[in-house]
Amino acid sequence: MLKGKNIVLGVTGGIAAYKAVDVVSRLRKRHANVDVIMTKSASEFVTPLTFRSLSQNYVTVDMFEEPKTWDIEHISLAQKADVFLVAPATANIIGKVANGIADDMLSTTIMATRAKVVFAPAMNTNMYTNPIVQENIKKLKSLGHQFIKPGSGRLACGDYGEGKMAEPVDIVEYVTGLLINKDLEGKKVVVTAGPTIEPIDPVRYITNYSSGKMGYSLAVEAKARGANVVLISGPTNLEPPTGIEVIRVKTTEEMLKEVSNHFDSCDGLIKAAAPLDYRPEKVSDTKIKKNDGNLELSFIRNPDISQEISKRKEKQIMVGFAAETDNLVENAKKKIEKKKFDFIVLNDVSNRDAGFMSDTNIITIIDSNENLVEYPKMSKAEVSKVIIDKLVDMLK
Ligand code: PMT
Numbered sequence: 001m002l003k004g005k006n007i008v009l010g011v012t013g014g015i016a017a018y019k020a021v022d023v024v025s026r027l028r029k030r031h032a033n034v035d036v037i038m039t040k041s042a043s044e045f046v047t048p049l050t051f052r053s054l055s056q057n058y059v060t061v062d063m064f065e066e067p068k069t070w071d072i073e074h075i076s077l078a079q080k081a082d083v084f085l086v087a088p089a090t091a092n093i094i095g096k097v098a099n100g101i102a103d104d105m106l107s108t109t110i111m112a113t114r115a116k117v118v119f120a121p122a123m124n125t126n127m128y129t130n131p132i133v134q135e136n137i138k139k140l141k142s143l144g145h146q147f148i149k150p151g152s153g154r155l156a157c158g159d160y161g162e163g164k165m166a167e168p169v170d171i172v173e174y175v176t177g178l179l180i181n182k183d184l185e186g187k188k189v190v191v192t193a194g195p196t197i198e199p200i201d202p203v204r205y206i207t208n209y210s211s212g213k214m215g216y217s218l219a220v221e222a223k224a225r226g227a228n229v230v231l232i233s234g235p236t237n238l239e240p241p242t243g244i245e246v247i248r249v250k251t252t253e254e255m256l257k258e259v260s261n262h263f264d265s266c267d268g269l270i271k272a273a274a275p276l277d278y279r280p281e282k283v284s285d286t287k288i289k290k291n292d293g294n295l296e297l298s299f300i301r302n303p304d305i306s307q308e309i310s311k312r313k314e315k316q317i318m319v320g321f322a323a324e325t326d327n328l329v330e331n332a333k334k335k336i337e338k339k340k341f342d343f344i345v346l347n348d349v350s351n352r353d354a355g356f357m358s359d360t361n362i363i364t365i366i367d368s369n370e371n372l373v374e375y376p377k378m379s380k381a382e383v384s385k386v387i388i389d390k391l392v393d394m395l396k
Contacts, residue, residue, distance in 0.1 A: 001224055001381055002032035005179045008081040008115070009034055010106045011051070013041025015156040016088035016122035016165035021046060023087055024054045026172040031381060032179075033057070035077055037106045039093070063105045078112035083175050086110070087148075088122030088165045091133045097145070098136035116178055120148040120171050125161030148174050169242050182226030183392045188266045189227040191219040192259060192273035192305075194234035196252045200297065201284040208274050209356040212236030214321075214380050215272035219244050221384035222270075225392070230266070232258045234273055252276050252302040256309075263309050263316065268391050270319040271306055272345075274356070278302060310340035317342045317394045319387065325350040332366055342394055343367040345387060353377050365390060 007027055011020045017038075027034050036051040036059045048059040060077070078084075086093060086106075093107065102111040110117060119140070127133060128150065137147060148171055151164040166174075193215020197207040212233055219231040220241045231246045232255060240246045249255045252275040263269060278299035288295065306320055320341035322332035325348070332346040346364040349355030354362040354377070361383045364374045375386060 001221055001385060002027065002030040002176060002179060003382065003385075005032045005082050006080045007032050007034050007175060008077050008084045008109065008113075009036045009051075009055075010084065010086040010089075010093070010110065011036060011038045011042040011046070012086065012088060012090045012093045012106065013039055013045060014088040014090050014122045014165075015045060017042050017045040019165055019168050020087050021050055021054060022168035023085075023171050024051060026168055027175070028054060028056075030172070030176065031379070035080065036060070037077065037109055039104060039106050041090075060105050063108065075112055078109045078115075081113050081115035083178050084110060084113050084115045084117045085120070085171070085175055086117070087120035087171055089119035090121075091123050091127045091130070091136075094119060094121065094133060094136050094140065098139045116144075116146060118146045118148060118175065118178070120166050121150050121163070122165030123150075123163050124155060124157050125152075125159055125163040128163040129161075146178075173242060176224050180224045184222055184388070184395075185226035187227045187268065187395065188230070188262075189219075189222040189268045189270065189391070190230045190232065190259065190262045190266045191215050191222065191270045192232045192255060192275075193219065194236040194238075194273055196234045196255055196273070196275045196302075197250050198252070198276050198279035198302075199283050200280050201286065201288045203287050206276065206280070207235075208276065210234070210236075210274035211357045212238050213357070213359065214361065214383070215270070216241060217380040217384045218270050218272055218387060221381070221388045222268075222391075225388060227268075230262050232262070232273070234275070251279065252305065256303050256305045259305055259309055263312060264314075266316055267395060268317045268319065269309070270387070270391070271341075272321050274323060275305055276302055277304070304339070306339035306341070313340055317391055319391060320344040322346045323349045323355055329364070329366065329372065332364075333370065336366065336368055341368065343390060345383075 034055040035057050038061045052059045096107045102108040148166045152162045153164050194212035195207045195210040197205045199205045219229050223229045229244045247258050281298040281300045318341050324331050332344050336344050347355040353360045362377045366372045
């Protein structure tokens with residue numbers, strides 16, 4: 001999602017420096033490049049090695065240490081930054097920047113940057129509410145710098161009040177929001193993800209290998225681009241993405257009901273889930289006991305969610321997936337027609353690096369005019385960007 005974006009993270013000396021580690025990790029998961037500059041006091045709380053290991057970039061602390069390249073480091077990082085984030089931001093760094101003091105690597109680089117500068121303050125509540133700090137914040141805001149408001153609660157010093165650094169997940173959302181084109185603003189996108197399960201008896205069920213990764217990643221990308229996202233998810237082990245309404249379902253019929261509830265009001269429906277096509281004809285109320293013979297179960301057809309829903313299709317763009325192991329293109333084309341998809345994302349699920357469970361996918365997009373584009377192996381986040389780009393184009 002943030003591939004090609006450069007974030008310079010300034011870490012200053014406060015206990016919340018440990019949370020900045022999580023900020024780096026989350027930004028890296030979104031494929032951003034992160035360069036970390038630490039103040040000397042920050043390195044008392046967390047070592048530069050921790051940030052170097054996570055960011056996979058050299059971490060700068062001292063202005064005058066032996067340079068690693070021939071660039072003038074504070075100038076090159078200042079120019080490279082798409083966003084300059086300071087988290088945690090102490091009263092000291094806020095005061096320095098507000099008053100034009102540039103006396104170490106971090107304050108010098110902030111002075112030299114033309115990127116958006118975002119502060120995530122973290123300090124004792126009396127310091128945060130001190131009129132001098134508030135005056136400095138006001139001044140910086142008036143100069144175009146941005147602040148992520150700290151939360152309230154129990155602070156590291158034992159006091160209660162405002163001054164707790166915003167949560168890493170919220171900081172990362174904020175930064176992502178600054179870097180991503182909001183081309184789905186005002187649109188509602190419904191994404192289905194994961195498998196469905198169908199019970200056999202009170203302790204057994206059938207399902208498939210879908211992990212939900214593809215659908216969750218699409219939901220995150222659509223949300224980052226400004227959409228109001230509803231994620232209808234079968235059972236998965238994934239963390240619910242922040243800021244996204246997640247509706248949990250188990251069976252294919254439950255998924256159909258929820259898709260149906262949201263379809264009329266949506267602009268785009270992305271069917272990345274792998275709903276079961278069949279369910280046991282009878283669900284036993286009691287545990288089926290084993291005996292000497294074989295167990296035979298009879299299965300009946302589940303509704304096809306896409307086919308059912310497509311009967312009500314008006315302005316909505318419907319995106320399908322085709323999980324195929326043979327006659328890939330031919331089978332995918334049949335699904336476009338049958339399920340009235342505007343385009344289908346074909347993945348060869350017999351390939352280990354594509355389809356179910358993997359972190360990557362290898363896709364071919366085929367539209368209803370039979371235009372076909374093949375893509376190389378990409379992470380599911382990169383695949384999501386390609387799919388959302390295509391959805392945005394079709395919504396225009
Ligand atoms: O969840 P992951 O581990 O990340 O794996 C991702 C994935 C392989 C599940 C995903 O990329 C994918 O291919 N999803 C579709 C799986 C599937 O059910 O494919 P299908 O070819 O059987 O169905 C075609 C389309 O009809 C799909 O969009 C499917 O959501 C939809 N469908 C299927 C069955 C059904 N009863 N109703 C449906 O609407």
